[in-house]
Amino acid sequence: MSLLIREQIPRPTVEASIGQPASAADAEARVLAASIARGDEAAFRALYERYHQRLFRFALVLGRGDESLAQDTVQAVFVVAAKKLRRADSEEHLWNWLARIARQQLAKAWRTRRREAVMVSVEVLPEDCPATAEPDSFLEEVLDGAVKMLDSEERRLIRIFYFDRLSQKEIAEQLGTTPKAISSRLERAREKLRLMIKRKLSHET
Numbered sequence: 001m002s003l004l005i006r007e008q009i010p011r012p013t014v015e016a017s018i019g020q021p022a023s024a025a026d027a028e029a030r031v032l033a034a035s036i037a038r039g040d041e042a043a044f045r046a047l048y049e050r051y052h053q054r055l056f057r058f059a060l061v062l063g064r065g066d067e068s069l070a071q072d073t074v075q076a077v078f079v080v081a082a083k084k085l086r087r088a089d090s091e092e093h094l095w096n097w098l099a100r101i102a103r104q105q106l107a108k109a110w111r112t113r114r115r116e117a118v119m120v121s122v123e124v125l126p127e128d129c130p131a132t133a134e135p136d137s138f139l140e141e142v143l144d145g146a147v148k149m150l151d152s153e154e155r156r157l158i159r160i161f162y163f164d165r166l167s168q169k170e171i172a173e174q175l176g177t178t179p180k181a182i183s184s185r186l187e188r189a190r191e192k193l194r195l196m197i198k199r200k201l202s203h204e205t
Contacts, residue, residue, distance in 0.1 A: 025091040033088035036081065047085075048078055051098055053163050058099060060162075061143045062106050064201065065194030067162075069109055076105040146196035154189040161186060 032050075035043030055077055059070035080101050088094035147155055160166050160174075168179045168186070175182070 026089075029088045029091040029094040033085050033094060037086045044078075044082055047081060051095070052078075054095075055098060055102060056162060057143050059102050059106065061197055061201075062103065063109075065146075065190075065197040067190055067194075069106070073102055073105045073109065077101045080105075142197060142200050146193055146200055149196050150189060150192060153185075154192065157182070157186055157189050158193065 032043050032047050036047060052074060055074045056070055059073040059077075060067065063069040063073065077098055081098065085097070088097065147158060150158065157171070160171055161168070166174070168182045172179045172182045
């Protein structure tokens, strides 16, 4: 599978399993895993479409709001899935497998950062490896809470850039401004989001 996953896979068109009857979601998860094990490209695309957004949200919180780390983690998860996913007993089993890979990839990234501490500000490194962080539902609640603390325009930018996956150029056209202005506004929103995630985690843990 190509490493340039975000660029090559189209925006999601497959309905998420959330809201489906458990039996149907579980059956789809089993079929997806078995098809990917056989090298089915369409099944891999369906996996990506279904779980990319949730994995990004998950990795964004585990990575303490570090956007580039979250993106790298999600890409790494799908590379591992393409190579090693063989079976899933249920939708929950499949998600837990993906989340475990995300934790492992983040743990590797934090260890690498520690080894390169001379090049990284100490304050960006958490005291404990995020691979032993809180349950998935709590982490998703942390992100939702942090996003809600942004103002309405910042929330809109975060949503359409990260979760709707529009480019800065597309956002600028939609909002009637320039890509440079969008870049500046996104950077401010990202920094606020990072700080809010770190604060919420430090207060809750």
